[in-house]
Amino acid sequence: MEPSVSIESAKHVLLVFGIILAAGALSGLIAQKLKVPDVVVFLITGILLGPEVLPMIDISADSALNQLILIFGSCYILFDGGASLRLSVLKEVWITLVVIATVGVLIMTAVTGIAAYYILGVPLIVALLLGATIASTDPATLVPIFKQVPIKDRVSQTVMSESAFNDAMGAIITFSILGIAMGSGGFSIGKALFDLLWESVLGIVAGGVLGYIAAFVIAHEKYDFLVEYAPLITLMAVIGAYLGADGLHASGFMAVFVFGVILENKDVFGFRMEDHEEEKLEEFVLTTSLIMRMFIFILLGAHVDFGLMNQYLVGGVAIVLIFMFIARPLTVFACAGPDRRAKWSKQELLFMCWTRETGVIPAALAGMLVGLKAPGSQMIASVTFIAILMTILIQATTTKWLAGKLGLLVEKR
Numbered sequence: 001m002e003p004s005v006s007i008e009s010a011k012h013v014l015l016v017f018g019i020i021l022a023a024g025a026l027s028g029l030i031a032q033k034l035k036v037p038d039v040v041v042f043l044i045t046g047i048l049l050g051p052e053v054l055p056m057i058d059i060s061a062d063s064a065l066n067q068l069i070l071i072f073g074s075c076y077i078l079f080d081g082g083a084s085l086r087l088s089v090l091k092e093v094w095i096t097l098v099v100i101a102t103v104g105v106l107i108m109t110a111v112t113g114i115a116a117y118y119i120l121g122v123p124l125i126v127a128l129l130l131g132a133t134i135a136s137t138d139p140a141t142l143v144p145i146f147k148q149v150p151i152k153d154r155v156s157q158t159v160m161s162e163s164a165f166n167d168a169m170g171a172i173i174t175f176s177i178l179g180i181a182m183g184s185g186g187f188s189i190g191k192a193l194f195d196l197l198w199e200s201v202l203g204i205v206a207g208g209v210l211g212y213i214a215a216f217v218i219a220h221e222k223y224d225f226l227v228e229y230a231p232l233i234t235l236m237a238v239i240g241a242y243l244g245a246d247g248l249h250a251s252g253f254m255a256v257f258v259f260g261v262i263l264e265n266k267d268v269f270g271f272r273m274e275d276h277e278e279e280k281l282e283e284f285v286l287t288t289s290l291i292m293r294m295f296i297f298i299l300l301g302a303h304v305d306f307g308l309m310n311q312y313l314v315g316g317v318a319i320v321l322i323f324m325f326i327a328r329p330l331t332v333f334a335c336a337g338p339d340r341r342a343k344w345s346k347q348e349l350l351f352m353c354w355t356r357e358t359g360v361i362p363a364a365l366a367g368m369l370v371g372l373k374a375p376g377s378q379m380i381a382s383v384t385f386i387a388i389l390m391t392i393l394i395q396a397t398t399t400k401w402l403a404g405k406l407g408l409l410v411e412k413r
Contacts, residue, residue, distance in 0.1 A: 046301020082260025
């Protein structure tokens with residue numbers, strides 16, 4: 001009897017998953033030996049195992065399976081990042097956080113777009129569409145880096161929070177510009193601000209409500225009847241926060257981030273878990289986040305299209321260099337420098353200038369533009385891949401070195 005197509009397909013996916021897990025484990029060991037963030041080695045491993053080199057991983061970038069891994073993986077990593085933050089620290093830097101996650105994205109879009117306009121000679125609206133696509137930072141990249149490299153709390157938590165909050169702004173600007181580029185609408189500042197406020201508030205509310213409910217059923221003194229199922233509660237709540245917010249046309253990533261913040265700071269609401277239950281939950285989250293990092297970045301590397309990148313390689317590299325060395329520093333000093341409440345030092349500002357990796361979120365936006373056949377979408381996808389490779393391979397690998405030079409490293413707790 002011939003095996004069915006579905007069974008053969010399932011076996012193939014299972015084989016690919018096994019390859020990713022085995023390659024991920026080996027890559028993690030290599031990253032430890034080289035003392036670099038593991039996402040860097042995962043990305044390189046994905047490139048080597050992808051169709052461009054050794055065709056061992058062939059999950060299509062636009063398949064439902066790949067999108068499931070990217071969405072859930074990014075959500076869980078972002079939840080883990082939120083669970084690393086303390087409300088006392090965020091109170092100190094909230095002004096910088098709000099400004100850099102909103103105005104900062106506009107600055108990045110404008111500077112990068114103008115650079116693309118002059119370097120590539122494309123229409124200004126297409127150049128700005130590129131700038132908006134890669135303007136937001138990537139939580140799936142930054143959270144793991146700061147979990148592995150012990151940086152001064154207020155710096156690491158500001159950058160991680162920025163990466164969670166600016167995805168909504170990046171998406172709003174991208175699709176507003178897309179509407180103009182495709183002749184289907186004009187840009188309205190009022191509408192953009194309303195959309196941003198709507199996405200932000202609903203995302204925060206959705207994440208906050210689910211975070212409180214989760215903390216109640218696993219850490220309440222009398223009603224913690226689900227404490228033994230705390231790991232499963234986090235899985236359900238991460239999915240619920242993302243889908244609930246997304247269903248309300250709010251930021252799902254913001255919702256899962258806030259969920260993590262509330263759950264980690266449950267003591268503020270009078271909730272407390274037993275030490276052994278807390279340790280069990282932390283171990284589960286740590287392991288799950290590691291697996292998600294493996295899958296996300298190995299698959300991201302496997303989907304790098306070098307043929308597409310070569311079409312705009314020289315111009316793309318020039319644009320990304322301007323993006324890294326002009327647009328980001330201008331954004332940080334303009335948005336964080338004037339914050340008298342936070343009183344950022346020059347060393348802290350310089351570090352934030354260097355730390356803004358591009359990753360899953362911009363890749364997803366670029367993929368959507370290609371699918372919609374947006375003007376210049378192939379060029380945008382090409383430069384986006386160049387930005388991902390350059391920022392992760394250059395900036396992520398030097399994060400610890402730069403933090404040490406600037407005196408921002410702290411001892412691991």
